[in-house]
Amino acid sequence: MSDLSDRGPAGPAGGNAALAAWRAKYEAELPQAAVVRNRSGLPIEPLYVASGPAPAPEVPGEYPYTRGIYTTMHRGRSWTQRQLIGLGTPEDYNARLREVLRHGATAISLLPCNSVFRGYDMDTVPVELLGTCGTVINNADHMRRSLAGMDLGAISVGLNDPTPFTLLAFLLVEADRQQVPWAAIAGTANQSDYLSHYIANHMFYRLALPGARRLIGDKIAFCNARAPRYNPLSIVGQHMQQAGATPAEAMAFTLSSGLQYARDCIARGMEPDAFLPRFTFFFDVSLSFFEEIAKFRAGRRIWARLTREQLGARSERSWRFKFHAQTSGADLTRQQPMNNIARVTVQAMAGILGGLQSLHTDAFDEAISCPTKEGAKIAVATQNILRGEAGMTDVIDPLGGSYYVETLTDQMEGEILRVMDIVESAGGMFEAARSGLVQRMIGQSARLAQQRVDSGEQMMVGVNCFESAAEDFGQPSLERPSIESMNTLIAEFTLWKRARSAAAVSRALDGLARSVDDPSANVFEQVVDAAAAGASHQEICDRLRSTMGFGDVQAFV
């Protein structure tokens, strides 16, 4: 029996005669209707109505920003179309980058090769694995070639750059070479959130927890002083939601991480208003359309209160919850992959209506492999259609005031705060992650979700219903860099290593190692110096791994 009881200021109410009559008819027609719940476990009614006196109208750009962090939102400035690209050699990347910009992307995102994510240089790994899912970048020269023709002072660069943030170091070295001041470099450090990696995406996890904690703090301090237009920290909810966390859990854990990072900065003597304006967030946006919109609205509200009331930030710029969203690959299917275009469209709409600042739309074949050119084009076109043809920028927070969305926002807020309390009781996010508490909670949610798919309770078209074997198993992309071009790159890299000053590199790496033991030193600054002296990506990672500890996560069945 569905529960139509009163709930909160905007919600189903019993006082109205017409409503009571509707309810009676509804229950007569559907006497045994099962309770519908959203992904976060909240019960969803068939109907929401006004209840109680209308609340005072909220507006965007005003604390607590439920309706949007800016006064003009997408009318004033559309969301950034930031598509993730990465493949092959630096030249391959540059070509794909120019193409994507021609087709409407407005910002750069750079995805390095998996070998880079694991901390290796190209000459220490099997050549077949190089550049298949990202671009090989092992030194500042590769960064130069990847971004050739781009005005570094003008375009926003998103780097997928886990600790120790060598890609940023290479970018800064290249900026120096071009005489672009670091103060002009704008961009965002994606994958800088080591907690999310430890919890839910081990491929990006490179240094042991204490070392990773030190390095992000050093980098935030460094960027604050020397590269103030670069967002040094993007706090990630995506991995956790992809690993099975419910939307409310993902938001809760992410906000708790934000709180942890903020406290760590304060402990270093930084003022909240100095670093909070450059904290950004990165979320998955799933097919649960209304739930995602409510999740983001609630997130904005909670973060504003946290920063102002708990952390004591005084500037509006500190209270604003800025986020990038990526359509959730976990909702996409291998089966009948073209259906994913419809899925991505709905996900993108949820993110836009949820008030995001920046969006990546997946290609339809992203569930199978690194996207094809065709898939990437459709993904960008989807955003253009939503903006230009469907009028998605015309109204700010158009679902604000909807009885359902306002009720759901309040309910999601309650659920998010409940989970945040659990983390707080466990000693904060660092301790909760180290002890495995967060991982266990996510695992539990993942199992429940899988059960719902296995039992058919959660439909997945093509997977557990409307199957069509003939159309199944779309082929993964076979766009691979040629082994020849990789071998050429490796040969050049080898020559480069021989030509540089081994003494300078050695001195710089020793300086890097020493800085780890000196609590007053800025380790990230030493990373930049090492990059400038000609140290390679792996050399920097190896030296830090040996002094700070290799990021190891236990295997268990």
Add this chain to the structure above:
Amino acid sequence: MSAIPAPLRALLPAVVERDARALGRALTIVENAAVGNDALQAALPPAAAQRRARRIGITGPPGAGKSTLVDALLAQIVAAGLSVGVVAVDPSSPFTGGAVLGDRTRMREASLHRNVFIRSVASRGAAGGLARCVQAMTSLLEAAGYPIVLVESVGAGQGEFAIADLVDLSVVLCPPGLGDEIQGLKAGILEIADVLVVSKGDLPGSEVTHRELLSALSMTTRPKRPIVQRVSAADGGGMVDLMLALAIPGWAAPQPAGA
């Protein structure tokens, strides 16, 4: 008394040369056929039959930190230039008969070292059969010239006593926080121990557990008291003392850096 299978006999010359592949195969044969230790000894080439390894058993409840400790011991051993064989026993599921042999996975660094040979074994239920299997495996590692053999098992039942008879020295792990349960610990487990290790020595409860163990032991009537050693694999505390207690031939405590 059973004769040893012909395929095993054929492998023995390579085993005593420490051919890893032959050793791996030989271990499989003794795992699946009831090979008696006397028969095995009799079949060895004379030079190998004289070899003796220091056999050390390590047991303790799940979660006590056995694999972490073994990993730390292995690191000490290889750092001294010695080689070592390990037999790691994991429990089989009584329902499906299968097993996940997870000890090796937890000995990450050590398992990659060229001087370390690790063989994982599932308990498969019957205690007597397991002990015979472990004995034969240990003999093979000994015959292959490993001067040290560690036998790691879960301190869960009868099997532990049988294994204790096979080794020269038994180490039993007590995780911190055992408290009153020390009294309830299967009396036998404490009795077989030559060395009682309080693991996770960096954690707060460990000192209490250390004292309680000493207290409990002061009341036993055993002629020889076990050594109680607090150890932290995390910070290395107590490791040198433990290594000395294990009396491994060829291992000496590292000298302090010259003045």
Add this chain to the structure above:
Amino acid sequence: MRPSDHAANAASFRPKVLVTKIGFDGHDRGSRVVAAALRDAGCEVIYTAPWQKITDVVKLATEEDVDVIGVSSLSTDHLILPRLMAALRESGLAETRVIVGGIIPDSEVQPLLDAGVAQVFHPGGALADISAAVWRLAEASRRERGLMDASAGAST
């Protein structure tokens, strides 16, 4: 399946299986599910963390004398399977069977089979099929290694 204990004769055995990931991908949820399923099907499973080097896989397979190596490959990591096959052959482990599960383009399946991979599984396949294949391949491997001959087993 009746558990066979260590007192039984040589004809009874349990597949000894290594479940591992080589290459760079770190997504191991699928491989953990397979490892658990194999255990539940009566196999003795050694499970590793991702990012194993090929040399380390060979060392493990040698010491543990595994019957079957199951490689989980998402991303493009299957591209180095031929290297694993060559390394196994060079180390005298040609009889060890290798299966791979993951996202592999149709056009790249045959080259894997040509390189000696015994079977390729795609995502969404039934776990029971994988378990059945492992039992079958393990038995074949043991026969080739001369470990299944009952008459060579110990008589009691």
